[in-house]
Amino acid sequence: MSLFLVNRYLGEEDEGSITKESRSQALLARLKQKAKEKQSLTEKREQLQDKQTEQQDIKKRRKNDIDDIQDQHQHKKRKSKDVALCGSDCDNYDGTVEQKKQKKKKKDANQKLMRKNDQSGSSAEAAPDALVSGRDGPEDTGGQEEAETESVSPKQSSDKTSAPSGFTVLGGFEKKPVQKVQRVLPQWLAEPDVIHRDIKNNLVPISDISGISVQLQKKLQNNGIEHFFPVQAEVIPAILESAQQGLLIGRGGYKPRDICVSAPTGSGKTLSFVIPVIQVLMERVVCEVRALAVLPTKELAQQVYKVFTSYAEGTGLKVITLAGQKSFAAEQASISEHRGGTRRSLADIVVATPGRLVDHINKNSGLCLEHLRFLIIDEADRMIDSMHQSWLSQVIKEVFRSGGESESVSIFRRMEPAYITAASLSPPQIPLQKLLFSATLTQNPEKLQQLGLHQPRLFSSVHGHAKTTPAAPSQKQDRFDFPEGLTEYYVPCTLSNKPLLILHFILRMKLSPILCFTNSREAAHRLHLLVQLFGGIQAAEFSSRLSPGERRKTLKDFEQGKIQLLISTDAAARGIDIDGVKYVVNYDAPQYIRTYIHRVGRTARAGKAGLSFTFLLRVQEKNFLQMVVEAGSPGIQKQAVKSENLKSMEDQYEKTLQKLADVIKDEKSK
Numbered sequence: 097m098s099l100f101l102v103n104r105y106l107g108e109e110d111e112g113s114i115t116k117e118s119r120s121q122a123l124l125a126r127l128k129q130k131a132k133e134k135q136s137l138t139e140k141r142e143q144l145q146d147k148q149t150e151q152q153d154i155k156k157r158r159k160n161d162i163d164d165i166q167d168q169h170q171h172k173k174r175k176s177k178d179v180a181l182c183g184s185d186c187d188n189y190d191g192t193v194e195q196k197k198q199k200k201k202k203k204d205a206n207q208k209l210m211r212k213n214d215q216s217g218s219s220a221e222a223a224p225d226a227l228v229s230g231r232d233g234p235e236d237t238g239g240q241e242e243a244e245t246e247s248v249s250p251k252q253s254s255d256k257t258s259a260p261s262g263f264t265v266l267g268g269f270e271k272k273p274v275q276k277v278q279r280v281l282p283q284w285l286a287e288p289d290v291i292h293r294d295i296k297n298n299l300v301p302i303s304d305i306s307g308i309s310v311q312l313q314k315k316l317q318n319n320g321i322e323h324f325f326p327v328q329a330e331v332i333p334a335i336l337e338s339a340q341q342g343l344l345i346g347r348g349g350y351k352p353r354d355i356c357v358s359a360p361t362g363s364g365k366t367l368s369f370v371i372p373v374i375q376v377l378m379e380r381v382v383c384e385v386r387a388l389a390v391l392p393t394k395e396l397a398q399q400v401y402k403v404f405t406s407y408a409e410g411t412g413l414k415v416i417t418l419a420g421q422k423s424f425a426a427e428q429a430s431i432s433e434h435r436g437g438t439r440r441s442l443a444d445i446v447v448a449t450p451g452r453l454v455d456h457i458n459k460n461s462g463l464c465l466e467h468l469r470f471l472i473i474d475e476a477d478r479m480i481d482s483m484h485q486s487w488l489s490q491v492i493k494e495v496f497r498s499g500g501e502s503e504s505v506s507i508f509r510r511m512e513p514a515y516i517t518a519a520s521l522s523p524p525q526i527p528l529q530k531l532l533f534s535a536t537l538t539q540n541p542e543k544l545q546q547l548g549l550h551q552p553r554l555f556s557s558v559h560g561h562a563k564t565t566p567a568a569p570s571q572k573q574d575r576f577d578f579p580e581g582l583t584e585y586y587v588p589c590t591l592s593n594k595p596l597l598i599l600h601f602i603l604r605m606k607l608s609p610i611l612c613f614t615n616s617r618e619a620a621h622r623l624h625l626l627v628q629l630f631g632g633i634q635a636a637e638f639s640s641r642l643s644p645g646e647r648r649k650t651l652k653d654f655e656q657g658k659i660q661l662l663i664s665t666d667a668a669a670r671g672i673d674i675d676g677v678k679y680v681v682n683y684d685a686p687q688y689i690r691t692y693i694h695r696v697g698r699t700a701r702a703g704k705a706g707l708s709f710t711f712l713l714r715v716q717e718k719n720f721l722q723m724v725v726e727a728g729s730p731g732i733q734k735q736a737v738k739s740e741n742l743k744s745m746e747d748q749y750e751k752t753l754q755k756l757a758d759v760i761k762d763e764k765s766k
């Protein structure tokens with residue numbers, strides 16, 4: 097019995113033809129069918145959803161990449177904008193024209209991508225989603241050039257093993273050839289005023305150089321000088337021109353340019369500063385120190401002092417030397433005197449060594465540099481090397497010393513170098529001009545920087561100067577010029593036959609006078625003893641073993657031809673001008689190219705001919721010859737001496753060696 101009536105859905109049945117049982121079965125079958133349909137429908141939906149999310153992911157990734165590229169591009173754009181220093185017009189241009197261009201590029205890129213997706217067979221409905229369209233992205237995508245190359249379907253890009261093109265691939269540096277950094281010289285070093293090397297064929301008559309007084313011209317003629325050498329013909333007018341306005345600052349308020357001169361040994365650099373300095377100072381009224389020449393050694397200071405005094409004679413100019421040849425008190429007395437409570441300078445030109453100069457400055461010995469107009473630095477490269485003594489900074493401090501005793505009387509005010517302003521130009525000023533001279537002037541701007549040069553001008557006979565030196569990338573050293581009349585030889589030797597060779601040169605080959613260099617004073621002394629004991633040769637040694645007086649006398653004797661063989665350390669290598677030295681022998685090979693150039697430069701001076709011989713042990717040959725050629729030598733020839741030629745002297749040489757051993761023993765015991 098049924099208490100309730102439950103109505104059931106019985107399907108669309110054909111009531112008349114179907115039994116109760118068969119109806120329920122049919123209903124079940126139909127329900128199953130419907131469930132199946134529903135299930136397949138949800139599966140399809142899920143598949144579709146998966147596909148859609150995948151496409152969205154791709155789209156997101158692509159958008160991020162494009163954002164990155166856009167950032168890079170905009171960064172680049174900002175950079176180039178900074179460099180170009182554009183005005184507001186440029187900004188407008190960027191905002192309109194550039195945007196339009198980029199949008200066009202973006203559109204092109206999207207179209208390309210669409211085409212690619214179609215070709216790659218990706219599903220038709222996925223293609224639009226894969227696009228990075230202007231519609232989808234609110235931001236303007238810059239850097240479309242990169243995006244264009246990048247728009248490869250994910251499938252394609254994943255197939256490739258390498259990184260997608262268009263991106264900067266980091267790493268792989270080892271594949272790039274390492275770029276060589278070329279040495280670039282400042283313009284004043286790279287483009288010097290060229291001086292002729294050949295002295296003989298480039299002599300300039302004295303009268304051709306204007307600005308030299310008749311008095312000085314006569315003096316030059318009296319000293320046997322009818323023509324100027326090339327370095328003098330170039331440098332003298334340049335210095336005279338810089339002092340055209342007298343001792344004060346030049347036309348237009350501009351300070352004169354500092355002058356650097358690099359010319360071979362014996363080319364006449366000394367007169368190229370002595371003549372113009374004397375000429376300019378001749379017109380001074382009050383005696384004050386207006387020129388200071390600094391040289392590295394006493395001998396050189398003495399030599400330059402002599403040249404200055406010779407040309408200053410009769411002009412009223414007073415020249416003194418502060419190089420330690422006299423006592424400190426005697427030097428002090430020659431600088432200035434006090435009369436009626438005021439200081440009076442006794443010198444116009446001072447020739448000094450750096451050590452003694454600093455002594456006088458520090459001990460306040462009355463040296464006043466407040467009126468200094470010319471600071472001459474001879475053997476400048478050597479003087480740069482001695483810069484650790486800080487002599488230059490002390491000199492400069494003295495030059496610009498304010499509140500000095502003379503300030504109250506002087507109408508001229510000295511100001512430290514700074515920017516030129518109307519105010520700084522109003523009081524009359526004495527400028528300080530530096531004049532640098534050397535046969536081996538460094539081309540290293542860093543070293544020259546220490547001298548604090550003002551708009552320097554270089555005069556050089558070195559033809560190797562160039563803005564860069566690509567022709568010789570392996571070249572580690574500076575190039576220099578050698579005297580035109582010099583012929584260089586090297587002589588292969590052994591340690592035991594070296595002394596025999598020098599004896600052979602004088603006794604058999606009759607080469608004299610010879611200036612012979614050793615690398616130490618002990619070696620010079622031993623060789624001198626040996627030659628003396630062997631006999632038949634007038635020899636002398638020249639080194640720091642001798643007192644300054646002995647050294648002076650030795651040089652004089654050698655110059656007068658009383659000495660055939662002068663055995664010296666590098667004390668006589670630089671600047672010393674000994675007339676008539678025909679041969680230079682490097683008994684010990686020099687270690688540095690500058691030493692070699694100065695040693696061999698004691699011959700072939702003033703356009704004359706001269707020979708140099710360098711004794712080389714077999715182990716030294718390769719490196720030494722390479723060093724000389726790299727420095728710009730026109731060529732060094734081999735001069736071998738056959739052992740038979742030395743045989744006749746061997747017996748006597750053996751006996752001499754025994755005697756030498758005894759003498760050295762004696763000396764040591766004393």
Ligand SMILES: Nc1ncnc2c1ncn2[C@@H]1O[C@H](COP(=O)(O)OP(=O)(O)OP(=O)(O)O)[C@@H](O)[C@H]1O
Binds near residue numbers: 325361366671
């Ligand atoms: N115009 C000239 N006519 C003749 N002789 C000269 C002339 N100028 C210089 N001399 C002589 O030439 C020689 C060399 O000159 P100086 O000593 O000035 O050379 P330098 O270039 O300074 O050499 P170094 O670099 O070795 O110091 C000297 O004996 C000098 O008297």
